Amino acid sequence: MAFVKEFSKGLWDVLPPFRLVLGLCPTLAVTTSAENGAGMGLATTFVLVCSNLLVSLLRKAIPSKVRIGAFIVIAASFVVITELLMQAYFFGLYQVLGIFIPLIVVNCIILGRAEAFASSHGPIDSVADGLGIGLGFTLSLFVLGGVREVLGAGTLLGARVLWDSFEPFAFMVKAPGAFVSLGVMLAIINLISARMAARKRRAQ
């Protein structure tokens, strides 16, 4: 039960880019297509789950004064492992994500979850937390990438989805399009949660 609860909170309550508003650098930079977004999300999820598990297992051994250093070393190791594996087996994706893979190390989500959750919870809960947050992050990037890809290129996952005479709105796949679509999505999500909170208050 606790596992499900820790897992599901990452999908809405603490959805990283929209509710915690963390990890915006990759969110803005790599979501030029749904595929890139999902790839970045999955790489981050892998690092997050592994680092959460290790931090949680070592939480009693790591002295609190050097904990940040230790967390960073753990996260950095997993990032390099991910980078090497991706280079070896998914070279195309590696070429697209490029510099943003090493930057997962300084992604606030990783350190944030290690510090705020894994360092004070057991390994099973920490893995659930990592999976939930990671999946939430992946879905957010996928949706954001999907919206930008459909409007900016008329395709979704590389397949044409809009009518042939559709003129691609190239602005959407450029940097400003990232800010605009992220802002609109943040607004929508805030609107939904405000509505939900209002309904809850009325029910009481």
Place this chain on the structure above:
Amino acid sequence: MREIINMAVVLTLICAISGFSLAMVHSVTKEPIEYAKLKNVKEPAVKAVLSDYDNDPIKDRASFQIGTDKYGRPVNLVVFPARKNGKTFAVAFESSAKGYKGEVGVMMGLDVEKKAITGISVVTHSETPGLGAKITESAFTDPFKGKVLENDINKDQINTLSGATISTNAVLAAVNNGRQTFEKYKDKMVQ
């Protein structure tokens, strides 16, 4: 004091384990990474200059030392063989010469028996866009096809680019350098 020692020991241990596991992963992924890089970066060029083979030239590549650079580091030549029924009938390799701005690298395919060019493709260059950069276009590279390299080829045998003499000469020089490399290392290249 105890606390300081504890901190140092724990952090050292974590870093050591991390370093060790990274070294492990590196040694496992070294080969696949090299292959993936060649496959994605070189394969388009190799495919452009070789045809009608039934092996994987990237996988069957051979590499050997052909000299040292000015810092004394070894320079390796990578040869991509094209085979049919197990017999190498053509090889592709990179050759370079100095262009207008920096090195011009040419991937060239050579028929082993006839010493004829099966195709060339300019893989690296920094020539002027619109002028020298035309060396990458097929209108320029296609006439090289079928030329027999008994001797150095010269300008009369190809379509020269007007306004880009230096770039044209660089590609010619690269091809002729390639001819010399082939003459010199033929036995090692054809296996």
